[in-house]
Amino acid sequence: xxxxxxxxxxxxxxxxxxxxxxxxxxxxxxxxxxxxxxxxxxxxxxxxxxxxxxxxxxxxxxxxxxxxxxxxxxxxxxxxxxxxxxxxxxxxxxxxxxxxxxxxxxxxxxxxxxxxxxxxxxxxxxxxxxxxxxxxxxxxxxxxxxxxxxxx
Numbered sequence: 001x002x003x004x005x006x007x008x009x010x011x012x013x014x015x016x017x018x019x020x021x022x023x024x025x026x027x028x029x030x031x032x033x034x035x036x037x038x039x040x041x042x043x044x045x046x047x048x049x050x051x052x053x054x055x056x057x058x059x060x061x062x063x064x065x066x067x068x069x070x071x072x073x074x075x076x077x078x079x080x081x082x083x084x085x086x087x088x089x090x091x092x093x094x095x096x097x098x099x100x101x102x103x104x105x106x107x108x109x110x111x112x113x114x115x116x117x118x119x120x121x122x123x124x125x126x127x128x129x130x131x132x133x134x135x136x137x138x139x140x141x142x143x144x145x146x147x148x149x150x151x152x
Contacts (some may be wrong), residue, residue, distance in 0.1 A: 029107040032141065037086070037134040038075070039098060039120075042068055044132045049146040050109075052086035055079065061088060061134070069099045078136070085137040091148050093117055093130045102151070104137060110145040117150060 012108065044064045052058045062077045069075070091099055091113075098120035105112045 005133050029105050032104045033138040034104045035136045037136055039133050048090040050088045074117040085141045088137050106141050109143050110147055111143040112147045114149045
């Protein structure tokens with residue numbers, strides 16, 4: 001009888017420690033403040049995601065933007081700052097032609113972007129191209145992965 005009680009206590013103690021340990025190892029998700037800079041209907045980066053963490057990377061993206069801009073008004077090139085981060089994403093759209101970003105958060109080294117697909121009447125729907133979206137995050141982040149969550 002004492003053996004059963006002892007075994008029960010050991011199993012309960014072990015279970016309690018394991019459940020507490022698993023809760024401690026869950027990475028925190030930090031919400032980030034951001035500003036949408038612009039949408040582009042043409043490629044401004046290779047791939048679907050890039051952190052512009054140097055002035056050279058910012059200049060390279062803006063060189064493409066300026067080469068595609070018609071007229072005399074060119075977008076000003078932002079200066080690299082250690083207090084903010086520029087990110088370019090290319091979300092895959094299912095049925096609409098543009099996006100609106102609801103939230104951006106960081107979990108370990110992964111940016112989690114929650115967006116909503118929208119229909120932008122200024123964009124030709126026959127093109128069917130997902131936009132490249134330039135976003136300024138209002139703090140310094142270090143990310144090497146992206147997780148885009150799309151809501152219709």
